[in-house]
Amino acid sequence: KAGVTQxxxxxxxxxxxxxxxxxxxxxxxxxxxxxxxxxGQGLQFLFEYFSETQRNKGNFPGRFSGRQFSNSRSEMxxxxxxxxDSALYLCATRPGxxxxxxxxxxxxxxxxx
Amino acid sequence: xLNVEQSPQSLHVQEGDSTNFTCSFPSSNFYALHWYxxxxxxxxxxxxxxxxxxxxxxxxxxxxxxxxxxxxxYLYIKGSQPEDSATYLCASFSSGTYKYIFGTGTRLKVLx
Numbered sequence: 001k002a003g004v005t006q007x008x009x010x011x012x013x014x015x016x017x018x019x020x021x022x023x024x025x026x027x028x029x030x031x032x033x034x035x036x037x038x039x040g041q042g043l044q045f046l047f048e049y050f051s052e053t054q055r056n057k058g059n060f061p062g063r064f065s066g067r068q069f070s071n072s073r074s075e076m077x078x079x080x081x082x083x084x085d086s087a088l089y090l091c092a093t094r095p096g097x098x099x100x101x102x103x104x105x106x107x108x109x110x111x112x113x
Numbered sequence: 114x115l116n117v118e119q120s121p122q123s124l125h126v127q128e129g130d131s132t133n134f135t136c137s138f139p140s141s142n143f144y145a146l147h148w149y150x151x152x153x154x155x156x157x158x159x160x161x162x163x164x165x166x167x168x169x170x171x172x173x174x175x176x177x178x179x180x181x182x183x184x185x186x187y188l189y190i191k192g193s194q195p196e197d198s199a200t201y202l203c204a205s206f207s208s209g210t211y212k213y214i215f216g217t218g219t220r221l222k223v224l225x
Contacts, residue, residue, distance in 0.1 A: 004156070042216055099147075102157075
């Protein structure tokens with residue numbers, strides 16, 4: 001069974017640009033959550049998508065958005081990048097919205113210069 | 114407690130030592146508590162999913178306990194090995210918010 005894949009793995013962008021990250025879940029997993037990890041911080045929850053709808057949202061500005069497609073693949077977009085957006089972005093998938101264990105992708109390391 | 118807190122932040126132990134870490138979480142609207150191991154250059158991997166007060170789970174040399182009334186969980190590693198070196202994360206799942214709140218993790222280094 002293939003694991004969670006994220007693309008790209010590494011990304012360097014300039015302040016003010018926008019970026020799109022992609023997450024492909026394990027087959028059969030319909031819930032995709034996105035997290036941001038910065039040094040000294042735990043995994044900060046961005047949002048969760050289930051059946052193409054955003055079901056939950058963390059405390060991030062509107063520059064952070066996402067969507068989910070009918071095949072459960074999800075994308076996360078960050079517009080007007082700021083230096084503080086430099087982080088590791090992880091997606092995690094699970095079969096449904098209940099408290100199943102989450103399966104994490106390898107992450108996308110975003111550097112904003 | 115409003116957030117998930119883990120202690121200690123980091124820990125160095127000798128190979129063969131036993132060790133334990135703490136995860137404190139909000140006890141109101143508690144639904145589940147997860148433990149993950151996150152090795153360097155890898156993705157976090159689930160160790161345990163715990164839901165019931167008094168739950169004890171074990172996987173090899175690693176075990177965990179859960180107290181939902183007072184809002185804490187302990188993770189124990191018996192006879193630590195260098196391959197146990199990783200960051201151990203706990204995450205609380207709330208029935209009120211239906212989302213996971215992660216602690217900042219305990220970074221364990223086992224010295225050979």
